Amino acid sequence: MKFKTITWEKGKIVLIDQTKLPGCLVYVRCATVKQLWQAIHDLKVRGAPAIGAAAALGMVLGLSKKNEKSFPELKKNIDMLFKYIASSRPTAVNLAWALGRMRNTAVANRNKPVMAIKKLMLKEAGDIIDEDKASCLAMADNAQVLIRKNDRIMTYCNAGMLATVGCGTALGVIYRANELGKNVKVYSCETRPLLQGARLTCWELYKHKIDVTLICDNMAGYLMQQKRINKIFVGADRIAANGDAANKIGSYSLAVLAAFHKIPFYVVAPYSTFDLSLSLGSEIPIEERDACEIREGWYKRSMVAKGVKIYNPAFDVIPNSLISGIVADTCLIKPPYIKNIKKLRKNQN
Amino acid sequence: MKFKTITWEKGKIVLIDQTKLPGCLVYVRCATVKQLWQAIHDLKVRGAPAIGAAAALGMVLGLSKKNEKSFPELKKNIDMLFKYIASSRPTAVNLAWALGRMRNTAVANRNKPVMAIKKLMLKEAGDIIDEDKASCLAMADNAQVLIRKNDRIMTYCNAGMLATVGCGTALGVIYRANELGKNVKVYSCETRPLLQGARLTCWELYKHKIDVTLICDNMAGYLMQQKRINKIFVGADRIAANGDAANKIGSYSLAVLAAFHKIPFYVVAPYSTFDLSLSLGSEIPIEERDACEIREGWYKRSMVAKGVKIYNPAFDVIPNSLISGIVADTCLIKPPYIKNIKKLRKNQN
Numbered sequence: 159m160k161f162k163t164i165t166w167e168k169g170k171i172v173l174i175d176q177t178k179l180p181g182c183l184v185y186v187r188c189a190t191v192k193q194l195w196q197a198i199h200d201l202k203v204r205g206a207p208a209i210g211a212a213a214a215l216g217m218v219l220g221l222s223k224k225n226e227k228s229f230p231e232l233k234k235n236i237d238m239l240f241k242y243i244a245s246s247r248p249t250a251v252n253l254a255w256a257l258g259r260m261r262n263t264a265v266a267n268r269n270k271p272v273m274a275i276k277k278l279m280l281k282e283a284g285d286i287i288d289e290d291k292a293s294c295l296a297m298a299d300n301a302q303v304l305i306r307k308n309d310r311i312m313t314y315c316n317a318g319m320l321a322t323v324g325c326g327t328a329l330g331v332i333y334r335a336n337e338l339g340k341n342v343k344v345y346s347c348e349t350r351p352l353l354q355g356a357r358l359t360c361w362e363l364y365k366h367k368i369d370v371t372l373i374c375d376n377m378a379g380y381l382m383q384q385k386r387i388n389k390i391f392v393g394a395d396r397i398a399a400n401g402d403a404a405n406k407i408g409s410y411s412l413a414v415l416a417a418f419h420k421i422p423f424y425v426v427a428p429y430s431t432f433d434l435s436l437s438l439g440s441e442i443p444i445e446e447r448d449a450c451e452i453r454e455g456w457y458k459r460s461m462v463a464k465g466v467k468i469y470n471p472a473f474d475v476i477p478n479s480l481i482s483g484i485v486a487d488t489c490l491i492k493p494p495y496i497k498n499i500k501k502l503r504k505n506q507n
Numbered sequence: 508m509k510f511k512t513i514t515w516e517k518g519k520i521v522l523i524d525q526t527k528l529p530g531c532l533v534y535v536r537c538a539t540v541k542q543l544w545q546a547i548h549d550l551k552v553r554g555a556p557a558i559g560a561a562a563a564l565g566m567v568l569g570l571s572k573k574n575e576k577s578f579p580e581l582k583k584n585i586d587m588l589f590k591y592i593a594s595s596r597p598t599a600v601n602l603a604w605a606l607g608r609m610r611n612t613a614v615a616n617r618n619k620p621v622m623a624i625k626k627l628m629l630k631e632a633g634d635i636i637d638e639d640k641a642s643c644l645a646m647a648d649n650a651q652v653l654i655r656k657n658d659r660i661m662t663y664c665n666a667g668m669l670a671t672v673g674c675g676t677a678l679g680v681i682y683r684a685n686e687l688g689k690n691v692k693v694y695s696c697e698t699r700p701l702l703q704g705a706r707l708t709c710w711e712l713y714k715h716k717i718d719v720t721l722i723c724d725n726m727a728g729y730l731m732q733q734k735r736i737n738k739i740f741v742g743a744d745r746i747a748a749n750g751d752a753a754n755k756i757g758s759y760s761l762a763v764l765a766a767f768h769k770i771p772f773y774v775v776a777p778y779s780t781f782d783l784s785l786s787l788g789s790e791i792p793i794e795e796r797d798a799c800e801i802r803e804g805w806y807k808r809s810m811v812a813k814g815v816k817i818y819n820p821a822f823d824v825i826p827n828s829l830i831s832g833i834v835a836d837t838c839l840i841k842p843p844y845i846k847n848i849k850k851l852r853k854n855q856n
Contacts, residue, residue: 180812345818348801350699350723353810356801361812371816374699374801376724376757380823383759408725410732411764418763452697452705452723458807461702463529463710467720469694474729 160365164203164211164323166283169222171215173203176320176354180361191220191239198246198253201352205321206395206431207290210252214283216243217260221276229268232275236261248443249404249473250395251433256286287323293428293487294324298334301391301485304424305335305342310387312345312378315406316358317393317426327426328391329359331485336368344370345387347378349406351451351470375408382419390416391485394427401478401495402439403427407471413480422482429488434503439475447472509714513552513560513672515632518571520564522552525669525703529710540569540588547595547602550701554670555744555780556639559601563632565592566609570625578617581624585610597792598753598822599744600782605635636672642777642836643673647683650740650834653773654684654691659736661694661727664755665707666742666775676775677740678708680834685717693719694736696727698755700800700819724757731768739765740834743776750827750844751788752776756820762829771831778837783852788824796821 161183165172171188177200178184186202188194194216197203203212220239226232240257247253263282267275305311311332318329325333335342344363349355356372363370373381381387390412394403403409403425416423436442449468453460462468484491488505491498510532514521520537526549527533535551537543543565546552552561569588575581589606596602612631616624654660660681667678674682684691693712698704705721712719722730730736739761743752752758752774765772785791798817802809811817833840837854840847 180810181808347725348699348810350697350725356811360815364812364815369816371818372801372811373818374724374756376696376699376760377818377820377823379760379763380756380820381818383823407723407729411725411728411760414728414767415760415763418767452721456808456810457805459530459805461529461697461705461805462721463713466709466713467718469720469722469726469730471726471729474726474732 161319163208163320164215164287166215171212171219173197173212174320175202176204176358177202179357188219191216191242194219195243195246204354205316206250206252206393207322207327207428208320209247209250210256210430211287211290211323213243213253214256214260214286217257218280218283221279226272229272229275232264232272236264247445249445252430255430259286290322290428291324294322294326294330296487297327297426297428297485298325298330300487300490301331301424301426302334302338303490304389304422304483304485305331305340307340308343309340309389310343310345312347312381312387312390312412313359314347314355314392314409314412315349316354318359318362320358320362321393327393327428329363331391331426332363332368333366344368345381346370346372347375347408347412348372349408350375351455353456354406378412379415382415382421388421390421390423391426394425394431395473396442397425397427397432397484398436398439398442399434399496399499400438401481401484401491401499403476403481403484404439404442404444404473405476407474410474410476413476417480423480424483424485425476425481426485429486429502432499432502434499439477442475444474445472446470510668512557512669513564513636515564520561520568522546522561523669524551525553525707526551528706537568540565540592543568544592544595553703554665555599555601555742556671556676556777557669558596558599559605559779560636560639560672562592562602563605563609563635566606567629567632570628575621578621578624581613581621585613596794598794601779604779608635639671639777640673643671643675643679645836646676646775646777646834647674647679649836649839650680650773650775651683651687652839653738653771653832654680654689656689657692658689658738659692659694661696661730661736661739662708663696663704663741663758663761664698665703667708667711669707669711670742676742676777678712680740680775681712681717682715691717693717694730695719695721696724696757696761697721698757699724700804702805703755727761728764731764731770737770739770739772740775743774743780744822745791746774746776746781746833747785747788747791748783748845748848749787750830750833750840750842750848752825752830752833753788753791753793753822754825756823759823759825762825766829772829773832773834774825774830775834778835778851781848781851783848788826791824793823794821795819
C-alpha cells in the first residue's frame with residue numbers, strides 16, 4: 159500500500175485530504191473534533207468504512223480534551239460526541255455503527271476508572287481499524303468466485319483504499335483478482351458532481367498498475383450496449399435488512415442499466431454497513447448536499463445561470479431485485495436477501 | 508426571442524459563442540470558412556439544425572471569396588467546400604443535408620451565370636434558415652397532443668433556441684406548451700462532459716421564465732424512481748430509416764431508464780435530421796472527441812491522474828424500440844417506425 163487513508167499519530171487524526179487528489183497527496187491533521195467533523199462533512203475523508211474508522215478516532219480525540227471525574231460524566235460526553243460526530247453525514251451507517259461500538263466499550267467497562275475506560279476505547283478504535291483491514295481482505299476473497307480471467311468490470315464512485323483503511327470494498331475485489339493473475343480491466347465512471355471516480359478511483363487503480371479507463375457517468379449505458387463491460391462492482395453506504403443498498407447517487411441508474419443488459423451487478427460491503435434496524439431501503443435517509451457542488455464544483459466559475467434551481471441528492475437506493483449478490487466480509491450473500499441476511503445476523507449474535 | 512443563434516451580416520456569419528455561456532453572451536464573426544469550421548468543431552455553434560444552417564451559410568461564405576469563370580469551376584469549389592465543412596463534425600446529418608441542398612441549387616441552375624447561381628445559393632441558405640424557424644414551430648405544435656397540464660418533463664443536452672435558428676426542437680415543444688398555459692416544469696440533465704444542459708438549456712429556459720431544475724446526469728434514474736418526472740423529450744442528430752436516433756451521449760441510458768420506469772420517451776427532430784440512406788442506427792458514425800474534454804473540460808486543472816485512459820464518445824443511438832414517438836415537423840410519427848417513416852418519405856417526394 160502506497161499511502162495511509164487514516165492514522166492516529168500523537169493524539170491527532172491524520173487523514174489524506176481527498177479533495178486535493180489527484181493533483182496533490184496532502185495529509186491533514188485533525189487536532190479537534192470540530193476539525194474532524196468538518197473533514198468528514200467536506201469529504202476530505204469519505205467512504206463508509208473510512209468515516210466509521212475516523213468517527214471512532216474522533217470519539218477518542220474528543221475525550222482526550224476532557225477530564226471527567228466519574229462514569230456518568232464520561233457517559234454524558236460520549237453521548238454528546240456521538241450525536242455531534244454522527245451529524246456530519248447522514249447516510250453511511252458505519253458512522254453510527256463505529257460510534258456505537260465505542261460507547262458500548264465504555265458502558266461495558268463502566269466500573270473501571272475513567273482513564274482505564276479511555277484506554278480501552280482507544281484500543282477499541284484500533285480494533286475497528288484492524289478489523290476493517292481484515293474485512294477488506296475477506297470481501298476481496300469472498301468475491302473471487304464471481305470473477306473470471308479478463309473480466310471487464312465497471313465501478314462507480316470510490317470504493318477503494320481511500321474509502322476504507324484497508325484495500326477497499328469493490329476495488330479490493332479488483333486488486334485481489336489481479337494479484338491472482340485475472341487480468342481484469344476496469345471502467346471507472348467519473349461520478350458527478352464531485353468526481354470521486356475520476357479523481358480517486360482512477361488515481362489509486364493507476365498507482366497500482368490496474369488497467370483503468372475513465373468515462374462520464376452518462377456513457378455507462380452505451381458501454382453496456384456495446385458489450386464493453388461484463389460485470390459491475392460497487393460499494394455501499396447502508397444496506398437494509400432486505401438487501402436494498404444505498405450508495406452514491408447514480409448507482410441506482412447503473413443497476414437498472416445493468417438489469418436491462420443482463421449484466422451482473424454486485425454490491426461489496428462489510429457487515430458494519432448493514433443496518434438491520436431498517437427493513438426497507440426506502441427508510442434510509444438520503445443526504446442532500448449544497449447546490450454549489452453542481453453549480454461550481456471543481457470549476458472556477460458558475461456553470462449555470464444565476465437563479466436556476468439545482469437538486470443535489472448525494473445517494474440513491476438500489477432495490478434488492480437489481481442486485482445479483484452482496485459480497486460481505488462474512489460471506490457472499492445471494493437472493494433471497496431477507497432470509498439470507500437474517501441468517502447473517504444469527505451468525506453474528 | 509432574446510438572442511439570435513446564427514445570422515448573416517454583411518458577408519460574415521455571426522454566431523453566439525456557446526462555449527462562453529452562461530457567463531457571457533458573446534457573438535463571434537466568421538469571416539472565413541476555416542473560422543466557421545473551427546467554430547463548428549469547437550462547439551461554438553452546435554445542435555443539428557443550427558450547424559445545418561451554419562454550414563449552408565459557410566458554403567456562401569466560401570464562394571464569396573472566389574471568382575469562378577464557369578460552372579465546372581464553381582462546382583469544383585462547391586464540392587471542395589462540401590467536403591471540408593462536412594468534416595467538422597461527423598454525426599449530425601443536417602450538415603450534409605444543408606450542404607447537399609446548396610449544391611443541388613447550384614446544379615439545378617447550372618446554365619445561369621456564376622454570379623446568378625451564387626445569388627440563388629444565398630437565397631437557398633436564407634430559405635434553410637426560414638424553414639428551420641417554421642419547422643421548429645411545426646414540431647412544437649405537433650407535440651402538443653403529448654403534453655398535459657403540469658407535466659414534469661426531463662430533457663437532455665440542449666435542443667433549444669441555441670441548437671436551431673428557431674425556437675428549438677425538444678425545448679420548442681416546452682416553450683409552446685407554456686404559451687398554451689400548460690405550466691410544464693422541466694428537469695435538465697447537465698450533460699457531461701461539456702455541460703450543454705447546465706450551461707445552455709438552463710440558461711435559455713430560465714431566460715424565458717420556464718420552471719427549470721438542474722440535475723447531474725447520474726440523478727436521472729433516481730428522479731424517475733421517485734416519480735418526479737413523467738415525460739422525456741430530447742432532440743436528435745441523425746435518425747435512421749427504422750427510427751433509431753443518434754443523440755448526445757447519455758440519451759441511450761436515459762431511454763433505457765425511461766422504459767424501465769414506463770415513462771414515455773420522445774425524440775423531436777425535423778425531417779432534415781432523418782437519414783433515410785441508413786436502414787439502421789448502428790450505421791450512424793459516432794464522433795469520438797478529445798479526452799481533454801473529460802480530463803480538464805471546464806475545470807482549470809486536470810481532474811484525473813496523468814496516464815489514465817479516457818474514452819469520450821460524443822453520441823449514442825437510441826433504438827426505435829425505446830422511443831415512444833418521434834415528433835417531426837411534418838407529423839408525429841408513432842411505431843411501427845419503418846412503415847411510418849417510409850410514408851413520410853413518400854409525402855416528401
